[in-house]
Amino acid sequence: MPENHCAPTRRAMRLGIAGPVGTGKSSLIMMICRELAHDIAIGVVTNDIYTDEDARMIRAAGVLDPARVLAVETGACPHTAIRDDITANAMACERLEAQHGPLDVILVESGGDNLTATFSPALVDVQIFLIDVAGGGDVARKGGPGIERADLLVVNKTDLGPHVGVDVPMMYADALAARQGGPVIALSRNDFRAVAELRGWVLDQHAAYIQGRLEPADPGPMAAHRHGPGEPEHAHAGGRHGHTH
């Protein structure tokens, strides 16, 4: 029996995981399941852009009862599904709890969108933003709402630094600077200390959640951006975004 099993009346803590395509969101989920599934009851909701590949991969990994992994289609609007209209994801979370509850944590994986996609605090209680070394050493410096203000920034695939010509300590320092002291974990699946740090962070968040100390925070609306060379730069106040990227 999990040590810190939550009361059946409290819904599970929802942990969002966002970040660009290929940064390792599904792998991070499998890692969290592998590290914590014996301690806490976990469910997973995936938001694939075009397949249910992520859900199938996580089910096949053997780290969790396959029935506890649900896939949500987002109609080519991964950003909308975690921010403006969270209905499909919220219903998937509710269904997981109804069928497999009580759960302690539900991991909600966003579709790999872009650097500006972050979760609405109405959907998740806490969120991780994920970037990776192979995606470019300058990504952390470029910033964005997720990089700067998600509850945790994970810089993934640090073991690839030498192979892709990225100075990992500098990228980590950029990330720390962009977040003004907010937590950053430089992660590699082979780095046991970093994996332990991630495990500890998730457990700390869950402890804070069940003690009522966790206040969902919005990393912020998308930054000013443009849609093409001829287009003027514009922002969307209040997080509203009526078009697809």
Next chain:
Amino acid sequence: MSESPVKLAWEPQIQPEHGALTALLLADARLPIGGHTRSGSLEPALAAGVDDIPGFINLHLRTVVRTDAGTAVVARRHALAGLPLEPVLDAWRARTPSAALRADAEIVGAALVRLASRLWQLVPLPANPPGALVLGAIAAATGIDAADIARVVAYDAVQTITSAALKLRPGDPLEVAGWTLAAFPAIASVVSASADIVTPDQIPARSAPHLESYAEAHTTTTRRLFRA
């Protein structure tokens, strides 16, 4: 009015003069019920080789939309008359032979129940109601008349397809708005055929084997953008 055991954030006030506004709210794609996750089976239809999207819209309006609009209208009448909604559900299920279409309609229904439970006070609903039945119950609770709720059902069906079309076969969105306009006579036919339906057995049962087979095929597709 009977006492409600349900505790609401505020007292619901049925103001029939706001029925038309509530109908607009229900027809608005920005309503948070996951409308962006469905294509009205357009995605599997295109995959199966359909390329006449206005014709596909018309197919909906002549078949499944007749059943859904009739269901909403009868559900509204039953709710207003204090009659149970189970016979309406049974009639809808009997007229919706595709398990895939039923399952998707139940997801829409669950999203509408989720919304309505925060905004209005509905009559007791049967388990797993389809969207059309919930819309009828919302109409009864909020003063939407029979023609208006039938119009919402038909208009939503059309706009679900047209907005998905812009994702699946991107073209000039002004032309796509023209498809909606071109569907107005068929929508009006749905409204006039549905508004006076009273009993569950009067709900139309139109056969739509192509549409049903597209919907069924979609459930086993692994590469898809839309839930349905």
